[in-house]
Amino acid sequence: MRDRIKSTVRWLLQCHLPVTAINRPVIATLYRMHVAARELIGWAARFFWYEPLFRSQCDVVGKRFRMEQLPYLVGRGNLSIGDDVRLSGKPSFAFSSRHCDSPSLVIGTGTFIGHNCAMIVGRGITIGNHCLIAGGVRISDFDGHPIDADDRRNGLTTPSDNVSPVSIGDDVWIGHGAIVLKGVRIGDRAIVGARAVVTRDVPADTIVAGNPARHVKSISPGVFPFFAEDAA
16 A cells, blocks of 8 residues: 555656647747746846846946856955956855955956856956856965964964965966966966866966866967867
8 A cells, every 4th residue: 555655656746747749839839938037037137136236346347247146245355347257157256354455356358257166365366358267166365274273273264474366367268167276377378177276377378187287288379279178
């Protein structure tokens, strides 16, 4: 009896309205209506709520700025966004004022920031023009916690002399899930492979990958490398 009840419940949970040649046009129309309504609601939320709230926290927002959801914003800092910047999904920006009165994040013209990216700013992070920052990338200019265990137990943060700004040049492509650590400078047109951990400077026109990130190959300006398909 118990097995029969379980079987019936399982059947009910898997049951659905069948799609046949007769009702397919109607259901297909309902699907298109559903998508249109979802996009309309998303547009209205962005236009009337998300974007005004986010813009109120920025120092500068350039022309033709595009965003989808309200970014997760923690702390107070200087946030400057160039023209034609796009924020995909829900990135996060965290400012720590323990090391600097006005930590700053600058995002250059034409740059794309992917979903679930995290920028943790203690002093300064600068992202150049026309960069592609894939989803899940984390960029931080400080470690967040001190090395000494007693200091961590006492709730102390990273010493101010261990906070070092991050600079990312123009036309840089950072692959999905990569981590860029404090003090790193990434040169123009460089490519960082997916899930790489960048602990030192990356020269211009260079591809790096791995943990820690190491040089993979050099590329000529204007030449799209074959490896780049696997980098992000």
